[in-house]
Amino acid sequence: MLGDFFCPGCGGDRNYRRQHGRRWLRLFGTPLLPLGPVLGSVQCTSCSGRYGVESLEQPTSVRLTGMLRDAQYTIALAVLAAGGTTSSSARGEACAVIREAGFEDCGEAQVLAALAALSGQSAGEPFDVHGVGSALAIELHAALEPLAPHLAQPGRERLLLQGAWIALADGRYRPQEREALAAVGTCLRLSTDAVARLLEAATRTPH
Incomplete structure (x- = not known):
């Protein structure tokens, strides 16, 4: 069985070959009795290194x-929806974050269309931290929670700060924006104190 994985030995995306084996009790080199369950491993086709199947849980560089x-896209939509879409400054900042993420052709029309499609969260509506009845909040959990374990603390903080700069583009934080950003922090495994510190820092950090 072949596939792609992030090889710990090569330090990059490589092909792997899935392998299975079993430990045996041997007598004069002849296997007699199996010892324990079948053992699984993956072997890199480039460096020939062998690793436990848990190495497949690390996303490839492309996937990451x-x-x-x-x-980044989902955070921008969530914060913009929480604060309302009437501010051209906030819309512009959200589009800048989205383009920076790699959606180079995304403009205000596409962003507003995406928000309209996610009708579970109306612009300016209080943000449901738990995602109940809110399509955007559900998207937020789905996009951030699988990513959080694979990002270092500075990377997770950077994502929150990008959302904070969108909220601050048209002035001070609105209560709904703070709730949305708190939800972002929770999904990114940031503590309440860390979220509060970062939101305060964003108000003083030139962007």
């Missing part, structure tokens, strides 16, 4: 890039 792009 896609996850990060989707996270």
